[in-house]
Amino acid sequence: MDSSSSLWNSCIQPRNNAMNNFQLKCSNGHPLNAVSSHDGVAGSSIAKEDSKTQPIEASFPLSDASECIGSNLSITVVGASGDLAKKKIFPALFALYYEDWLPENFIVYGYARTKMTDEELRNMISRTLTCRIDKRENCEDKMDQFLKRCFYHSGLYNSEDDFSDLDSKLKEKECGKDSNRLFYLSIPPNIFVDVVKCASLKASSRNGWTRVIVEKPFGRDSESSRELTRCLKQYLTEEQIFRIDHYLGKELVENLSVLRFSNLVFEPLWCRNYIRNVQLIFSEDFGTEGRGGYFDNYGIIRDIMQNHLLQILALFAMETPVKVLRSMRQIQLEDVVVGQYKGHNKSGKSYPAYTDDPTVPKDSLTPTFAAAALFIDNARWDGVPFLMKAGKALHTRRAEIRVQFRHVPGNLYKRNFGTDLDKTTNELVLRVQPDEAIYLKINNKVPGLGMRLDRSDLNLLFRSRYPREIPDAYERLLLDAIEGERRLFIRSDELDAAWSLFTPLLKEIENKKIAPELYPYGSRGPVGAHYLAAKHNVRWGDLGIEE
Numbered sequence: 001m002d003s004s005s006s007l008w009n010s011c012i013q014p015r016n017n018a019m020n021n022f023q024l025k026c027s028n029g030h031p032l033n034a035v036s037s038h039d040g041v042a043g044s045s046i047a048k049e050d051s052k053t054q055p056i057e058a059s060f061p062l063s064d065a066s067e068c069i070g071s072n073l074s075i076t077v078v079g080a081s082g083d084l085a086k087k088k089i090f091p092a093l094f095a096l097y098y099e100d101w102l103p104e105n106f107i108v109y110g111y112a113r114t115k116m117t118d119e120e121l122r123n124m125i126s127r128t129l130t131c132r133i134d135k136r137e138n139c140e141d142k143m144d145q146f147l148k149r150c151f152y153h154s155g156l157y158n159s160e161d162d163f164s165d166l167d168s169k170l171k172e173k174e175c176g177k178d179s180n181r182l183f184y185l186s187i188p189p190n191i192f193v194d195v196v197k198c199a200s201l202k203a204s205s206r207n208g209w210t211r212v213i214v215e216k217p218f219g220r221d222s223e224s225s226r227e228l229t230r231c232l233k234q235y236l237t238e239e240q241i242f243r244i245d246h247y248l249g250k251e252l253v254e255n256l257s258v259l260r261f262s263n264l265v266f267e268p269l270w271c272r273n274y275i276r277n278v279q280l281i282f283s284e285d286f287g288t289e290g291r292g293g294y295f296d297n298y299g300i301i302r303d304i305m306q307n308h309l310l311q312i313l314a315l316f317a318m319e320t321p322v323k324v325l326r327s328m329r330q331i332q333l334e335d336v337v338v339g340q341y342k343g344h345n346k347s348g349k350s351y352p353a354y355t356d357d358p359t360v361p362k363d364s365l366t367p368t369f370a371a372a373a374l375f376i377d378n379a380r381w382d383g384v385p386f387l388m389k390a391g392k393a394l395h396t397r398r399a400e401i402r403v404q405f406r407h408v409p410g411n412l413y414k415r416n417f418g419t420d421l422d423k424t425t426n427e428l429v430l431r432v433q434p435d436e437a438i439y440l441k442i443n444n445k446v447p448g449l450g451m452r453l454d455r456s457d458l459n460l461l462f463r464s465r466y467p468r469e470i471p472d473a474y475e476r477l478l479l480d481a482i483e484g485e486r487r488l489f490i491r492s493d494e495l496d497a498a499w500s501l502f503t504p505l506l507k508e509i510e511n512k513k514i515a516p517e518l519y520p521y522g523s524r525g526p527v528g529a530h531y532l533a534a535k536h537n538v539r540w541g542d543l544g545i546e547e
């Protein structure tokens with residue numbers, strides 16, 4: 001597919017007054033809806049402390065679509081009928097509401113082509129809302145109150161008139177008060193620009209900020225990604241664009257810098273002198289069922305590696321993330337293994353092949369698994385392999401970062417360990433999911449007479465240490481977008497650097513029609529991944545784990 005020409009086909013020149021429409025001026029001449037001095041005010045006005053001082057209950061009941069409620073934050077979920085909206089976005093908004101993180105008078109609008117009434121939207125959302133295990137009191141009441149703030153508008157994604165109608169409805173709810181507007185684009189990428197154009201021209205805030213959260217994929221190579229950025233920037237400033245990579249909102253990923261920079265036992269070791277290799281592992285125990293149409297155009301390298309795993313790598317290795325990405329060596333095809341799952345029968349149950357999906361061509365070469373060795377050519381990481389592995393339809397669902405340390409020089413206890421010295425090196429594991437944990441494999445004397453050594457874990461298991469539910473990544477990121485905190489969102493220069501690293505490899509795989517190694521659904525993936533690791537003197541750390 002020639003993505004640069006067709007994917008963003010709606011990227012047309014804005015009318016002359018487009019930017020004027022979108023950047024309304026306040027009395028001091030600053031654009032009100034760009035992040036500016038005004039933004040700070042808006043951001044602070046929705047801080048938790050503020051919402052605590054103004055009880056949310058004050059403004060109920062709310063349910064009539066034309067009712068004026070003085071909303072000061074209007075969130076529009078574009079693609080509200082879709083999978084991500086139901087699964088993640090509405091539940092995350094409810095969790096924020098439940099925990100009093102949203103401002104007093106917020107409203108949520110669902111927008112999609114599907115015809116629905118407000119009531120039908122509420123019914124749809126209500127099926128996916130849950131209260132935290134430790135916060136069950138008033139759960140039903142809170143859900144009702146939240147749902148009363150949810151409304152729906154059906155419209156086309158490329159219709160300025162439909163967005164004008166949305167604007168009118170939003171205005172009714174805002175009753176002329178200062179109100180900020182957040183749009184969440186939970187839609188396929190080929191309509192991102194249409195929506196941004198219509199929303200910016202017809203439904204941006206007149207007197208507050210307007211921000212747009214954009215879901216991945218941000219293009220499918222350097223050219224299409226740059227084109228997307230160029231098109232979005234015809235209607236939005238970079239400060240208004242919040243490119244979401246939900247892995248950056250995961251608790252353990254947030255914790256990475258804290259672990260490194262606030263522990264003297266780690267920070268001095270964070271370099272080539274002590275670290276032998278780093279492994280970034282993502283696996284899912286289900287296939288692309290239901291998403292084959294999207295997936296076949298992207299594949300696992302674009303779906304997981306180029307974004308989630310690379311962002312984690314950059315955070316792990318950072319001087320600053322962009323600097324790290326720019327210091328990375330071009331990935332060589334011989335340092336990459338690709339795979340695709342095939343059908344499998346297990347215990348009388350049959351599991352489909354990737355190409356059994358009716359939306360996937362029978363002869364598809366799209367990888368559902370990939371492993372790669374990457375290198376950072378800077379003083380800190382020279383020669384340290386960063387191994388990535390990502391796959392669908394594997395034996396387990398897991399995401400983790402594994403840091404394998406070097407051997408102890410002249411190890412005094414060598415003979416107490418047997419022959420496999422690799423098994424004696426320390427390994428730090430950050431288990432991102434499931435069951436968040438940080439553990440360090442250390443060597444220890446087995447209690448008793450004699451000198452027998454053993455490997456044990458110093459284990460920080462989050463559910464034992466912090467017995468409260470961990471917020472979903474989407475909660476953190478939605479809140480950050482509302483507060484104007486951009487730290488966990490992808491900047492355009494970062495995105496560009498990430499694509500520059502992967503685009504030549506992706507093109508080579510596609511041009512040479514590299515056939516993926518087939519692996520059975522539910523297995524540990526292609527054996528090629530083990531040869532790749534061995535070539536770099538690495539043993540995958542997740543091999544010993546029994547499921």
Ligand SMILES: NC(=O)C1=CN([C@@H]2O[C@H](COP(=O)(O)OP(=O)(O)OC[C@H]3O[C@@H](n4cnc5c(N)ncnc54)[C@H](OP(=O)(O)O)[C@@H]3O)[C@@H](O)[C@H]2O)C=CC1
Nearest residue numbers: 079081082083084085112113114186187188189215216217
């Ligand atoms: N689902 C997931 O787990 C994840 C999704 N994402 C990204 O989030 C975004 C939304 O994902 P998801 O909810 O799964 O997507 P869906 O395929 O469910 O699409 C969302 C909505 O967009 C509309 N839509 C779908 N296809 C088209 C089309 N071809 N043309 C116009 N409108 C269409 C439909 O609404 P209607 O017909 O009512 O207009 C649909 O309900 C995508 O960019 C995806 O890549 C990112 C990470 C994970």
Ligand SMILES: O=C1O[C@H](COP(=O)(O)O)[C@@H](O)[C@H](O)[C@H]1O
Nearest residue numbers: 216246284303304308399433473
């Ligand atoms: O972005 C994506 O992420 C999901 C996995 O997210 P997780 O939070 O459930 O681990 C993946 O299934 C999907 O293919 C990909 O697009």
